[in-house]
Amino acid sequence: MNDCDICGRPTGTVYVVGIEGAMMNLCASCARGKKPVRIIEERQERAGQYQKQAREEEPEIVADYGRRIRSARENMGLSAKVLAEKISEKESTLTRVERGEMLPPETLRKKLEKELGIRLTEQGVAGGGGQRNGGDRPVTLGDAAVMKKDRK
Numbered sequence: 001m002n003d004c005d006i007c008g009r010p011t012g013t014v015y016v017v018g019i020e021g022a023m024m025n026l027c028a029s030c031a032r033g034k035k036p037v038r039i040i041e042e043r044q045e046r047a048g049q050y051q052k053q054a055r056e057e058e059p060e061i062v063a064d065y066g067r068r069i070r071s072a073r074e075n076m077g078l079s080a081k082v083l084a085e086k087i088s089e090k091e092s093t094l095t096r097v098e099r100g101e102m103l104p105p106e107t108l109r110k111k112l113e114k115e116l117g118i119r120l121t122e123q124g125v126a127g128g129g130g131q132r133n134g135g136d137r138p139v140t141l142g143d144a145a146v147m148k149k150d151r152k
Ligand SMILES: [Zn+2]
Pocket: 004, 005, 006, 007, 008, 009, 026, 027, 028, 029, 030, 031
């Protein structure tokens, strides 16, 4: 258990939020309305195994996701508006994601990956280190298919 840095109550899931330059560990209610940098779930404390499984289920989104989305979109000659329409999202949402102001939710991330043929998550958690190349290589459709097969 950790204690919330604002209200001092013990909290299972810790929301790490940057407030005025300092990182604070908050409980769910104090973190409400803020944008957590990181969420540490309680189950991580119970057993290392859980932690590993959670990581595989929820791949981490790459730090430069916005740049990847924008450059893939521009390479395809699509405006943000057209792309947003293709994936049935608001243009404003897409723009915020491209600017890195908002992490794409899983559904949006998958739509973008499919539509643009890119990969927005870190690889190498599950695959066992065959190919690590910093992630700058453009992802081909073949890669996407392999990835799908791996994940099931
Ligand atoms: Zn609190």
